[in-house]
Structures are given as C-alpha cells and as structure tokens.
Amino acid sequence: xxxxxxxxxxxxxxxxxxxxxxxxxxxxxxxxxxxxRILETASxxxxxxxQAARQLRRHKTDVLGFVLASAQPKFADPFYTEFLSGLTDxxxxxxxDLRISIASPDTDAEKNIYKRWSRSHEVDGIVLSHIxxxxxxVRFLQDEALPFVGFDKSEDGxxxxxxxxxxxxxxxxxxxxxxxxxxxxxxxxxxxxxxxSHQTNLEGFIHGLEQINFPLDPAYLVNGDFSSSxxxxxxxxxxxxxxxxxxxxxxxxxxxxxxxxxxxEKKIIPGKDIAVxxxxxxxxxxxxxxxxxxxxxxxxDITRQIVRILMSVIQKEENIEHCIQVNPQLIIxxxxxxEISP
Amino acid sequence: xxxxxxxxxxxxxxxxxxxxxxxxxxxxxxxxxxxxRILETASxxxxxxxQAARQLRRHKTDVLGFVLASAQPKFADPFYTEFLSGLTDxxxxxxxDLRISIASPDTDAEKNIYKRWSRSHEVDGIVLSHIxxxxxxVRFLQDEALPFVGFDKSEDGxxxxxxxxxxxxxxxxxxxxxxxxxxxxxxxxxxxxxxxSHQTNLEGFIHGLEQINFPLDPAYLVNGDFSSSxxxxxxxxxxxxxxxxxxxxxxxxxxxxxxxxxxxEKKIIPGKDIAVxxxxxxxxxxxxxxxxxxxxxxxxDITRQIVRILMSVIQKEENIEHCIQVNPQLIIxxxxxxEISP
DNA sequence: TATCTCAACCAAAACGTTTTGGAGATCATT
DNA sequence: AATGATCTCCAAAACGTTTTGGTTGAGATA
Numbered sequence: 001x002x003x004x005x006x007x008x009x010x011x012x013x014x015x016x017x018x019x020x021x022x023x024x025x026x027x028x029x030x031x032x033x034x035x036x037r038i039l040e041t042a043s044x045x046x047x048x049x050x051q052a053a054r055q056l057r058r059h060k061t062d063v064l065g066f067v068l069a070s071a072q073p074k075f076a077d078p079f080y081t082e083f084l085s086g087l088t089d090x091x092x093x094x095x096x097d098l099r100i101s102i103a104s105p106d107t108d109a110e111k112n113i114y115k116r117w118s119r120s121h122e123v124d125g126i127v128l129s130h131i132x133x134x135x136x137x138v139r140f141l142q143d144e145a146l147p148f149v150g151f152d153k154s155e156d157g158x159x160x161x162x163x164x165x166x167x168x169x170x171x172x173x174x175x176x177x178x179x180x181x182x183x184x185x186x187x188x189x190x191x192x193x194x195x196x197s198h199q200t201n202l203e204g205f206i207h208g209l210e211q212i213n214f215p216l217d218p219a220y221l222v223n224g225d226f227s228s229s230x231x232x233x234x235x236x237x238x239x240x241x242x243x244x245x246x247x248x249x250x251x252x253x254x255x256x257x258x259x260x261x262x263x264x265e266k267k268i269i270p271g272k273d274i275a276v277x278x279x280x281x282x283x284x285x286x287x288x289x290x291x292x293x294x295x296x297x298x299x300x301d302i303t304r305q306i307v308r309i310l311m312s313v314i315q316k317e318e319n320i321e322h323c324i325q326v327n328p329q330l331i332i333x334x335x336x337x338x339e340i341s342p
Numbered sequence: 343x344x345x346x347x348x349x350x351x352x353x354x355x356x357x358x359x360x361x362x363x364x365x366x367x368x369x370x371x372x373x374x375x376x377x378x379r380i381l382e383t384a385s386x387x388x389x390x391x392x393q394a395a396r397q398l399r400r401h402k403t404d405v406l407g408f409v410l411a412s413a414q415p416k417f418a419d420p421f422y423t424e425f426l427s428g429l430t431d432x433x434x435x436x437x438x439d440l441r442i443s444i445a446s447p448d449t450d451a452e453k454n455i456y457k458r459w460s461r462s463h464e465v466d467g468i469v470l471s472h473i474x475x476x477x478x479x480v481r482f483l484q485d486e487a488l489p490f491v492g493f494d495k496s497e498d499g500x501x502x503x504x505x506x507x508x509x510x511x512x513x514x515x516x517x518x519x520x521x522x523x524x525x526x527x528x529x530x531x532x533x534x535x536x537x538x539s540h541q542t543n544l545e546g547f548i549h550g551l552e553q554i555n556f557p558l559d560p561a562y563l564v565n566g567d568f569s570s571s572x573x574x575x576x577x578x579x580x581x582x583x584x585x586x587x588x589x590x591x592x593x594x595x596x597x598x599x600x601x602x603x604x605x606x607e608k609k610i611i612p613g614k615d616i617a618v619x620x621x622x623x624x625x626x627x628x629x630x631x632x633x634x635x636x637x638x639x640x641x642x643d644i645t646r647q648i649v650r651i652l653m654s655v656i657q658k659e660e661n662i663e664h665c666i667q668v669n670p671q672l673i674i675x676x677x678x679x680x681e682i683s684p
Numbered sequence: 685t686a687t688c689t690c691a692a693c694c695a696a697a698a699c700g701t702t703t704t705g706g707a708g709a710t711c712a713t714t
Numbered sequence: 715a716a717t718g719a720t721c722t723c724c725a726a727a728a729c730g731t732t733t734t735g736g737t738t739g740a741g742a743t744a
Binding site for chain 1: 730
Binding site for chain 4: 348349359360363364367392397398400
C-alpha cells in the first residue's frame with residue numbers, strides 16, 4: 001500500500017505536478033474542468049498530502065503545542081481534561097492539531113521541550129498555562145519569536161497575548177458572600193507561592209477582607225499544592241487553631257474536596273458549622289457532598305479564546321485582541337448556607 | 343534568527359554535509375577528531391535538526407497519536423488526565439511526542455482524523471482506548487498497517503496488541519464482597535451498550551451473581567454514560583423500584599459520585615442503608631463523602647505498558663508481548679461497610 | 685612493483701511538496 | 715498583421731535531511 005502522491009495524480013491525468021498542486025490549493029490559474037478532474041482522481045486514489053513535505057516547504061506545521069506541567073508523575077487534575085478538550089476542539093476547528101508533552105516545571109527536561117519545539121519547528125505556536133511568577137518561558141518564547149498565548153498574565157509586567165479570568169474580582173465576591181452569610185473568621189488555603197494564580201487569589205482575598213474591614217490573621221493563610229490531599233491536611237491544621245476559622249476559602253475545587261473530607265471525619269457539618277468554597281470547575285463540584293459553593297471558571301471558553309488569539313498571532317493579523325478578560329461566576333450551593341442544614 | 347542547518351556546520355568546517363549528518367547520527371565511518379569538531383560547532387551554533395526534513399526522508403515522525411472520544415464538547419473525564427499523563431510520560435522516555443485530537447465516536451470527523459494521520463504519515467503509531475463493540479478503528483488500522491495498541495480487547499475476536507485490565511475478575515470480586523457484607527439486592531449502573539468495557543463489566547456482574555446463586559432482576563440493570571449526572575438520575579430511578587436495591591454497583595467512579603449525591607439528597611446513608619461501589623481511579627474517590635469503595639485500575643501503569651508495546655511494534659521487534667493483563671485491586675472504604683455508620 | 689584493504693570522506697539522488705518565472709495558446713484590439 | 719491581454723498550464727528550483735554508491739590516499743600484502 002504505497003501512499004499516493006501528487007505525482008501519481010499528475011501522471012494519471014497527463015498533467016504537471018505543478019498544476020495538480022495548484023488545483024488542490026485552490027489557485028485561480030487552473031481551469032474548472034481540470035480542477036474537477038484533479039479533485040476527482042485525487043479522492044478516487046485516496047490522496048492525502050504528505051505533511052512532512054508540506055511543512056518543509058511552507059515552514060508551517062499546522063500544529064499547536066502545549067506542555068503539561070506536572071510535579072509528580074501520575075498526576076490527575078480535572079482542570080487539564082477540560083483545558084485540553086477545549087484546546088483540541090478549537091484547534092481542530094482551525095484545521096490544526098495539538099502536540100503535547102509533559103515535564104516538571106522549571107526543569108531541564110521542560111526547557112528542552114520548549115527549545116526543541118521552537119528550534120526544530122515542530123509547532124506553529126504554543127499555549128502556556130499555570131504561569132509562574134518569574135516565568136522563563138515567556139522570555140524564552142519572546143526571544144525565539146515563536147507565537148504563544150498565556151492563560152493568565154505574568155507578574156513582572158511583561159505584556160504578551162493572553163486570556164485572563166478575573167480572579168481578583170472573584171475573590172472579592174467570595175469573601176463578601178461569606179461575610180454576608182454570617183461567617184466571620186475566614187481562612188484561605190492557597191497554592192504554591194511561585195504561581196501567579198496563587199498570588200492573584202491571595203491578593204484578592206486580602207483585598208476582600210480589607211473592603212469589609214475584617215482583620216487578617218496570618219495564621220489563617222496556608223499554602224497547599226492545589227491537590228485534595230493538601231486540602232485535607234491543611235484543613236486539619238486550620239481546625240487546630242484557636243479560634244478555628246468558620247470559613248475556608250480554597251484556591252481550587254480539589255483542595256475543597258479534601259477540606260470537606262477532613263470536616264466529614266470530624267463530624268463538622270459544612271455550611272452549618274463552617275463554610276467551604278472552591279474555585280474552578282462547576283462540573284465535579286455539583287455532585288460533591290454537600291454540593292460545593294464555587295467560582296465557575298469557564299475553562300472551556302477560555303481555551304477557545306486562547307486558540308483564537310494564538311491563531312491570529314500566527315497568521316500575523318492586524319489589530320490582534322491582545323488580552324481577553326473572562327468573568328467567573330459564583331455558584332452558591334450548600335457549603336456556604338448557614339440556615340439550611342444539609 | 344535564521345535557523346542553522348547541517349549545511350552551516352559543514353561550511354564552517356569545510357566538510358561535506360554527508361559527513362556532518364553521519365557524524366551526528368553516530369556512524370562509524372567518521373574519525374573521532376572530526377566528529378568531535380562537528381559536535382562542538384553544532385552545539386555552538388545551536389543546531390537542532392529540522393523535523394520535517396527528517397520525517398520526509400526517514401518516513402518516521404517520532405510522534406504517537408491519540409484521539410479522545412467525546413460525545414459532547416466540553417467534557418471532563420478524570421480518566422483522561424491520568425491516561426494522557428501516562429502516555430506522555432512514557433512517550434517522552436522513548437523520545438516520542440504525543441499528538442492528540444478529539445472527535446465524537448463513530449462520526450465522519452473521527453474517521454477523517456484517523457485517515458489523515460495514517461495516510462499522510464503524521465504519526466508512527468496510535469493508541470486506542472474505549473474500544474467499541476464492533477470497532478471500525480481496529481479494522482481500519484489493520485488495513486492501513488499502521489501500528490496501534492488498544493486498551494481492552496474488542497468483542498469480535500480480532501487479535502491485536504493490547505493491554506487489558508481484568509474487568510471480569512474485578513466484577514466477581516465486587517459482587518462477592520457485597521454479598522459477604524450482607525447486601526442482598528444488588529443493582530448495576532452500566533455505561534453505553536456499544537462499549538466493550540460495558541459488556542465485560544456486565545458479564546462479570548451477571549456471572550458474579552450466578553456464582554453466589556443470587557437471582558438476577560432485569561430491572562436492576564440500567565445503563566448510563568459514565569457521567570456523574572447519569573449516576574445521579576439512574577440512582578433516583580433505582581430507588582423508586584419496589585423493592586429498591588440495597589447495593590449499587592457503578593461502572594465508573596463518576597457514576598458512583600452521582601449516586602452518592604442522589605442518596606445524600608434522600609438522606610439515605612451510603613454503607614449503612616445501601617452500598618455503593620465505583621470502578622476506576624483511586625485518586626478522587628479517596629476524598630468522596632463517604633470515601634468510596636472502588637476497584638483501583640492502574641491507568642498510569644497501563645498506559646506505560648501500552649506505549650511500550652506500541653514502540654516494540656513500531657520498531658518491528660521479534661517476540662512482541664501481544665497482550666498484557668493488569669489486575670485492578672479492590673479498595674474497601676465506607677460505602678460498603680454496614681457496621682460502621684459514617 | 686602491482687594489488688588489495690581499510691579508514692575517512694564526499695557528490696548526488698531522493699523524500700513530496702510549494703513557488704517562481706515563465707511559455708503557449710486564444711482572442712480581442714489597434 | 716502586429717500587439718496586448720488573458721487564460722491555462724508547466725519545468726525547475728527549493729526546503730533540510732538521509733542514503734547510496736562511490737573516491738581518495740595510505741599502509742599492508744603478494
């Protein structure tokens with residue numbers, strides 16, 4: 001089963017490969033009659049263009065790249081499923097494929113992937129998520145002049161195309177929602193400190209407390225790693241404090257699930273005795289027990305925006321919308337309802 | 343920033359490009375002295391081989407492909423994160439990258455992706471998951487002679503390289519565990535009927551009941567779609583039966599989470615009043631409330647095996663281990679403990 | 685001295701496209 | 715009858731590698 005090439009079509013129709021190529025690419029300088037004949041025999045022979053040859057000539061790959069950052073092997077973060085699903089969907093709509101790899105953040109392995117993809121032209125553009133505080137990746141990609149789009153801005157004020165969710169405003173909203181519902185001693189479980197998302201969450205949280213004149217107790221600020229296990233452990237730690245908090249704001253839904261587990265073990269009723277909020281997806285939190293109050297970050301929409309921006313950068317369009325803001329939505333469920341016992 | 347090519351190195355050292363190429367590829371017919379000089383200037387100039395050119399010549403891409411099957415857009419299945427993470431990890435270890443796309447099962451779109459990847463040589467091999475009952479993909483890939491490895495066997499008895507988890511035995515184990523713990527009216531929430539995994543789960547379930555001489559009530563067999571929403575809805579449906587089941591065996595953890603949610607709403611205590619079991623991951627189920635009894639399917643290990651088999655097929659090794667069996671492990675938690683009230 | 689062997693190198697073809705810079709007809713315009 | 719214009723088509727170069735089938739010269743062997 002030798003693959004058919006443009007040459008086979010040309011030979012069969014007694015045409016030059018130039019004409020066949022141009023016909024397939026839709027150039028106007030080939031008559032309709034020949035174009036039709038070419039298209040017909042092309043599909044008849046089951047012709048599919050050889051990507052490698054194409055890439056070599058056109059200096060384009062029709063591939064977007066994304067490197068998952070995982071600290072441990074064998075990690076599973078529901079965030080990534082939705083993120084990848086959105087990326088892939090929208091990329092497919094543009095006729096692009098997605099190439100992914102995986103590496104621990106800030107390792108040589110990670111650096112090598114970016115270097116290889118860039119230098120050997122394996123991707124036309126790159127998507128960055130989980131931006132870090134001083135992120136070498138944005139500097140690197142800018143130096144290489146490889147198109148990229150980030151999810152979230154970087155801290156050092158470097159400007160680049162990106163899509164941001166309005167984390168600051170979201171945290172204000174969460175804190176004021178908790179205050180309104182009678183919770184007074186609000187604590188915060190964050191993520192690793194070198195993530196921008198942690199920083200903006202934390203700032204929003206602190207700012208939220210200031211707005212309503214609540215005191216800030218440094219002991220109420222603890223850092224995990226987004227995982228449910230860290231949520232579990234840190235909740236147990238927070239509960240040992242005196243006075244213990246009566247509300248736990250978590251940086252992710254996963255963290256919140258761990259928190260709920262810890263409370264369940266201690267027979268503390270979420271909502272009634274202590275409030276818990278998540279941050280991120282609406283999907284899984286709907287069926288947690290009790291259902292979790294959370295900020296619904298529309299990851300799927302965000303990724304589609306990201307791909308759109310990236311494509312416009314790649315295609316060197318004018319007037320690129322540089323920075324798109326997306327607003328999460330507060331979903332109030334049982335874990336922040338004092339009145340209704342679950 | 344014009345990328346440096348093999349030619350630049352050759353020019354700089356007054357050598358032919360042949361010699362440079364062969365030196366870099368480690369052929370023995372180049373003297374050590376020249377090889378060293380070549381390697382040095384290569385790294386000095388920051389040379390990275392152009393993949394497209396390489397592929398074109400060698401008819402290899404160093405890329406593995408995987409097509410996610412999603413019925414709706416915007417889906418999020420924790421299974422895929424672990425699956426992808428394993429694939430990517432192991433692929434990276436072999437110096438391969440992963441290319442992914444997404445399509446609804448059995449659509450033209452899906453077919454086109456497989457056709458394009460195969461015919462235009464965009465991947466060296468393909469990983470198949472969620473095998474369907476009469477899966478056109480295995481026939482197609484066999485016809486195309488494109489290396490592939492499946493997760494789970496197909497029903498029609500076609501033999502191909504694969505990694506299976508021992509689903510049948512697992513279901514026997516679950517059913518007998520439930521019986522031993524005093525549950526009598528055991529029901530089953532399955533998945534879509536055209537999935538092989540649904541079929542083997544169901545067979546195992548029925549066989550399990552037979553082994554312990556429990557009657558099989560057809561009303562106790564319902565089909566969902568692996569999602570928590572369907573678990574939620576179908577649990578409500580099962581609870582309306584008279585007599586209602588006192589155990590719900592779910593085909594996936596997600597389904598089980600939905601079931602737990604439904605029970606929680608009706609103030610039915612999982613474990614005490616009714617048993618619930620999941621199937622799949624150990625990760626998320628650890629922090630469900632109450633913690634879920636489930637079969638731990640080692641997805642991560644499975645994917646690594648899959649990549650290993652796939653690579654040996656691609657490299658046309660002799661004595662390929664055709665079919666690898668992996669045994670899930672029963673993790674007993676609160677949802678099947680009658681004695682301890684949660 | 686003539687022949688053989690071996691190490692070290694190389695020119696040119698090939699992989700399957702796209703692109704450049706025309707060529708050859710046909711037809712209308714002067 | 716010559717000049718343009720327009721419409722189709724094409725030969726050849728290029729993209730950056732790998733691979734094939736050598737050549738060259740030095741030393742060993744006959």
